[in-house]
Amino acid sequence: MHEWALAEGVIDTTVKVSREKKLKEISRVVITLGELQQIDEEIFKFALREIIKPTSIFKKTEFKFEKEKAVLRCKVCTTEWEFGDMLCGLDDVEVESIHFIPEMSHIYMKCPGCGSRDFEIVKGRGVWIASIEGME
Amino acid sequence: MDPRLNIIAHRLENVDRLIAVSGGKGGIGKSSVASTLALCLSKKNYRVGLLDLDFYGPSCHLILGIKGVYPEEERGILPPQVYGIKFMSIVYYAKENPLTVRGIDISNSIIELLAITRWEELDFLIIDMPPGIGDTTLDVIRLLKGVEFLVITTPSKVVLETVKKTLEMLKEAHVPILGVIENMKLNNSSWTRQEIETFDVKYLGEIGFDRSFEDFVGDRNKLLKSSFVEDINKLIPNLD
Numbered sequence: 001m002h003e004w005a006l007a008e009g010v011i012d013t014t015v016k017v018s019r020e021k022k023l024k025e026i027s028r029v030v031i032t033l034g035e036l037q038q039i040d041e042e043i044f045k046f047a048l049r050e051i052i053k054p055t056s057i058f059k060k061t062e063f064k065f066e067k068e069k070a071v072l073r074c075k076v077c078t079t080e081w082e083f084g085d086m087l088c089g090l091d092d093v094e095v096e097s098i099h100f101i102p103e104m105s106h107i108y109m110k111c112p113g114c115g116s117r118d119f120e121i122v123k124g125r126g127v128w129i130a131s132i133e134g135m136e
Numbered sequence: 137m138d139p140r141l142n143i144i145a146h147r148l149e150n151v152d153r154l155i156a157v158s159g160g161k162g163g164i165g166k167s168s169v170a171s172t173l174a175l176c177l178s179k180k181n182y183r184v185g186l187l188d189l190d191f192y193g194p195s196c197h198l199i200l201g202i203k204g205v206y207p208e209e210e211r212g213i214l215p216p217q218v219y220g221i222k223f224m225s226i227v228y229y230a231k232e233n234p235l236t237v238r239g240i241d242i243s244n245s246i247i248e249l250l251a252i253t254r255w256e257e258l259d260f261l262i263i264d265m266p267p268g269i270g271d272t273t274l275d276v277i278r279l280l281k282g283v284e285f286l287v288i289t290t291p292s293k294v295v296l297e298t299v300k301k302t303l304e305m306l307k308e309a310h311v312p313i314l315g316v317i318e319n320m321k322l323n324n325s326s327w328t329r330q331e332i333e334t335f336d337v338k339y340l341g342e343i344g345f346d347r348s349f350e351d352f353v354g355d356r357n358k359l360l361k362s363s364f365v366e367d368i369n370k371l372i373p374n375l376d
């Protein structure tokens with residue numbers, strides 16, 4: 001359950017922002033889950049709930065999740081593709097490596113246009129905080 | 137907002153000393169020194185971690201003969217403990233494959249590893265740095281507050297030229313430099329020492345060229361009996 005470590009990152013960052021903006025209550029945190037990292041939303045939610053227990057600013061917080069498709073673009077031939085289209089060609093070990101470090105996708109995937117591994121992760125890499133809302 | 141950046145400091149809050157073994161130039165013995173130093177410190181009963189940040193050419197596992205281990209998943213990842221060393225490397229995820237990535241991906245991978253690895257309590261975390269002073273060096277300086285650099289050089293004029301650039305860069309960034317180790321020493325010339333001292337950086341000592349090094353690569357027991365280890369043990373008191 002390494003989701004826990006990233007959930008801690010979300011809470012820690014939110015606490016920091018609440019201090020900077022002098023927020024007494026956090027009403028909403030919007031979290032983007034990039035497809036490439038294949039975070040389990042249920043585990044992530046569970047971890048968030050466990051981690052916030054002792055912290056009062058989270059009493060009424062809504063955690064909203066937005067899934068983002070992972071898009072990759074080849075640096076050599078500019079072909080763009082979605083990770084979802086390639087997922088079925090990967091075995092469990094490969095998928096797990098990408099789950100831990102999304103950049104490992106460069107080892108287990110190639111550009112469908114020209115076969116190059118020189119591609120960029122355009123979007124949908126991993127966990128991202130889209131917004132934090134709260135009251136002073 | 138990147139939720140990973142903030143948590144890195146917490147992951148390292150119980151690590152007493154962070155030492156990045158660097159040098160700028162390639163093939164000068166950074167990985168050999170980093171791995172062996174971790175081994176020697178652990179022999180002296182310190183709690184030691186070893187982090188291989190050379191994603192293009194990870195080597196520490198080869199030098200220490202570490203294989204068949206994998207981190208445990210527990211609210212993050214716990215590095216496996218081998219010979220008393222908590223060992224973390226990209227090889228767990230990349231296996232033996234070449235990693236064809238650019239700087240931005242290196243940076244993201246480093247951030248990810250640092251954000252999810254639970255080192256717990258350590259006296260030393262030794263970091264094996266890749267050659268160069270690019271992405272990895274900049275990220276280590278940016279993300280690892282309190283990191284100290286241990287710089288390796290050899291008696292080569294060509295190597296020293298690049299090492300000087302590394303020292304200059306670290307000084308400008310106000311990063312603490314523990315000092316310089318002269319590796320692969322063949323004679324007793326004091327030229328390197330003089331050059332280093334004009335830089336106002338501590339010359340920590342030397343490691344002789346060990347002709348039998350290849351024989352003990354991957355074999356911890358042989359390594360422990362080598363002159364290389366003997367030389368490293370002599371240097372350890374100078375790291376304070």
Ligand SMILES: Nc1ncnc2c1ncn2[C@@H]1O[C@H](COP(=O)(O)OP(=O)(O)OP(=O)(O)O)[C@@H](O)[C@H]1O
Binds near residue numbers: 164166350353
């Ligand atoms: N004192 C020494 N005596 C003999 N051989 C040595 C010594 N130190 C290192 N070597 C050898 O030199 C080579 C390079 O060492 P090492 O891989 O540690 O260098 P590095 O600086 O980490 O290289 P890179 O820049 O590729 O990461 C290896 O083959 C190693 O066995």
Ligand SMILES: [Mg+2]
Binds near residue numbers: 190193195265266
């Ligand atoms: Mg090396």
Ligand SMILES: [Zn+2]
Binds near residue numbers: 115
């Ligand atoms: Zn292509």
